[in-house]
Amino acid sequence: MAKTKELSKDTRKNIVDLHQAGKTESAIGISSIPPCCGISAVAIRLALFRVLLAVPEAGVGALLELRFGDMDLIDILWRQDIDLGAGREVFDYYHRQKEHELQRQRVQAEEKRLQQQRVQQEALLAQLQLDEETGEFVPRLAPSGQPLQTATSAAPSQVTQQCLNMEMENTQEQTGGYLPTNTTPEVQDPNYSFYPLPNLEEVASNTADVCPPEFINTFEESFPNMAPLDHLSQMTLKAPDLSTHFNADTFCDIFYPDVVNTKVTSVTLPCGQGNGGVSVEASSYSSSPEKSVCGDGSFGGYSDSDMEEMDSNPGSAQSDYSEMFSLSFQPDGLQPPLSVLPQQQDKKPKHGKTEPDDETGHSKPPFTKDKKRRRSEKRLSRDEQRAKALRIPFTVDMIINLPVDDFNEMMSKHQLNEAQLALVRDIRRRGKNKVAAQNCRKRKMENIVELEYDMDSLKEEKERLQTEKTKNDSSLQNMKQQLNTLYLEVFRLLRDEEGKPYSPSEYSLQQTTDGTVFLVPRIKKTFIKKKDN
DNA sequence: CCCAGGTGTCATGGC
DNA sequence: ATGCCATGACACCTG
Numbered sequence: 001m002a003k004t005k006e007l008s009k010d011t012r013k014n015i016v017d018l019h020q021a022g023k024t025e026s027a028i029g030i031s032s033i034p035p036c037c038g039i040s041a042v043a044i045r046l047a048l049f050r051v052l053l054a055v056p057e058a059g060v061g062a063l064l065e066l067r068f069g070d071m072d073l074i075d076i077l078w079r080q081d082i083d084l085g086a087g088r089e090v091f092d093y094y095h096r097q098k099e100h101e102l103q104r105q106r107v108q109a110e111e112k113r114l115q116q117q118r119v120q121q122e123a124l125l126a127q128l129q130l131d132e133e134t135g136e137f138v139p140r141l142a143p144s145g146q147p148l149q150t151a152t153s154a155a156p157s158q159v160t161q162q163c164l165n166m167e168m169e170n171t172q173e174q175t176g177g178y179l180p181t182n183t184t185p186e187v188q189d190p191n192y193s194f195y196p197l198p199n200l201e202e203v204a205s206n207t208a209d210v211c212p213p214e215f216i217n218t219f220e221e222s223f224p225n226m227a228p229l230d231h232l233s234q235m236t237l238k239a240p241d242l243s244t245h246f247n248a249d250t251f252c253d254i255f256y257p258d259v260v261n262t263k264v265t266s267v268t269l270p271c272g273q274g275n276g277g278v279s280v281e282a283s284s285y286s287s288s289p290e291k292s293v294c295g296d297g298s299f300g301g302y303s304d305s306d307m308e309e310m311d312s313n314p315g316s317a318q319s320d321y322s323e324m325f326s327l328s329f330q331p332d333g334l335q336p337p338l339s340v341l342p343q344q345q346d347k348k349p350k351h352g353k354t355e356p357d358d359e360t361g362h363s364k365p366p367f368t369k370d371k372k373r374r375r376s377e378k379r380l381s382r383d384e385q386r387a388k389a390l391r392i393p394f395t396v397d398m399i400i401n402l403p404v405d406d407f408n409e410m411m412s413k414h415q416l417n418e419a420q421l422a423l424v425r426d427i428r429r430r431g432k433n434k435v436a437a438q439n440c441r442k443r444k445m446e447n448i449v450e451l452e453y454d455m456d457s458l459k460e461e462k463e464r465l466q467t468e469k470t471k472n473d474s475s476l477q478n479m480k481q482q483l484n485t486l487y488l489e490v491f492r493l494l495r496d497e498e499g500k501p502y503s504p505s506e507y508s509l510q511q512t513t514d515g516t517v518f519l520v521p522r523i524k525k526t527f528i529k530k531k532d533n
Numbered sequence: 534c535c536c537a538g539g540t541g542t543c544a545t546g547g548c
Numbered sequence: 549a550t551g552c553c554a555t556g557a558c559a560c561c562t563g
Contacts, residue, residue: 404552429543429552430541432552433553433554434541434542436553436554436555437540437541437542437555438541439553439554440555440556441539441540441555443554443555
């Protein structure tokens with residue numbers, strides 16, 4: 001009975017899950033359908049089952065009574081791709097039972113763990129005393145005046161040791177495995193390669209060949225909140241089973257629960273177990289070594305908009321970093337001397353225009369990827385940099401996009417020197433011309449499209465006219481043929497006074513404008529024509 | 534390496 | 549005269 005109840009609960013979970021997942025199917029009164037009555041009976045039962053699933057609160061218990069014999073038929077249906085309305089496992093009693101059993105075991109384990117934790121915490125606290133100055137728990141001094149060596153000494157009870165192990169595990173779960181200083185020999189034990197991660201300074205100094213200081217810095221930056229647990233720091237701890245179940249994967253899972261899907265720079269953590277480094281995915285914006293190297297804000301010479309553009313491309317973090325480096329070394333990124341007229345800088349060979357880097361006599365940055373985007377960015381940033389260098393009190397955007405009147409008004413409100421005016425004019429000209437060129441090309445493309453459309457229309461018109469002409473020619477030929485036949489027929493019927501027929505070669509029929517038809521001798525006609533000439 | 538297409542820029546002409 | 553716009557031409561980049 002209890003089992004039935006539990007199964008009902010479990011099944012309800014399945015139903016609710018399905019319901020929430022949009023698989024709103026159900027079944028009602030399944031138990032009332034005789035089992036094993038053939039496909040049609042099962043189909044009815046399935047239909048009812050779908051109804052039940054659609055209304056999960058409407059009698060879940062019935063679902064459990066789907067007879068075991070039905071599973072065979074459900075299997076058949078399932079193999080034939082017939083929509084069961086839910087996953088096959090939902091029908092499977094053993095599957096549900098298994099799931100439930102696992103769930104129950106998990107709950108029991110959790111309760112057991114919590115209880116043990118409480119007991120062990122009490123035991124631990126019993127060995128600690130509260131430091132009233134720092135508010136921290138510190139180990140009680142043993143009668144000898146030494147702190148309790150709870151893990152390594154034989155004195156502590158097995159319970160205490162387990163307690164600390166549990167604490168360690170809990171701590172690792174909470175902090176991602178970081179633990180404070182431990183200089184006892186156990187630290188050197190390769191079996192504890194993860195567990196006793198010593199304090200960072202020691203790692204940097206003692207194991208520099210294993211774990212480079214850059215990583216340590218990164219590590220510290222990444223997890224500033226992971227302060228060492230002082231109340232444990234003076235204890236010798238032991239975690240006999242950590243090396244067996246605390247592998248690199250769990251390490252990463254625990255350590256970086258929130259950055260799993262983050263676009264990242266891979267950092268190799270060689271402090272891991274014997275099989276090599278742990279590839280740690282860390283956000284390139286928080287802790288990547290590249291960032292940390294230049295993390296002093298040394299993107300010198302870059303405008304805010306540049307930074308925004310860079311920041312807005314998280315997907316290309318690495319290339320952007322290289323861009324930052326390259327660009328940040330461009331002397332042009334620095335402010336040019338005010339004595340140099342910007343127009344002189346801007347002037348390029350009429351037909352030998354080069355990249356801005358060339359015109360300033362500096363080699364291009366070594367990268368080649370995504371140059372198109374960089375060009376526009378560089379152009380913009382160069383204009384902005386120059387505007388900044390000449391202390392022009394407007395943004396490039398304003399300079400380019402303001403209407404003439406507003407622009408003139410803005411200019412009149414500020415006293416600009418010649419260099420500033422020249423630069424502003426250049427920026428505005430380039431910006432306007434860029435837009436104009438874009439519009440021009442757009443129009444050109446539209447014209448091409450329109451002309452192609454016109455061409456197609458004209459081709460169709462031509463074909464239509466060709467067809468009509470062919471048709472008309474054919475009709476004309478037909479009419480000519482009919483006229484010729486009629487002509488000969490008329491001649492055949494005509495007779496002179498002697499009753500002889502007229503020859504078409506000697507006479508012709510001609511019609512005047514009023515419709516009268518005359519029989520005209522061809523010779524005479526020729527004669528008349530000659531006479532006329 | 535070549536090629537086609539895209540883009541920024543300059544020069545020029547028209548309004 | 550000046551500014552703006554349209555467009556051809558060129559250089560360069562990218563795929």
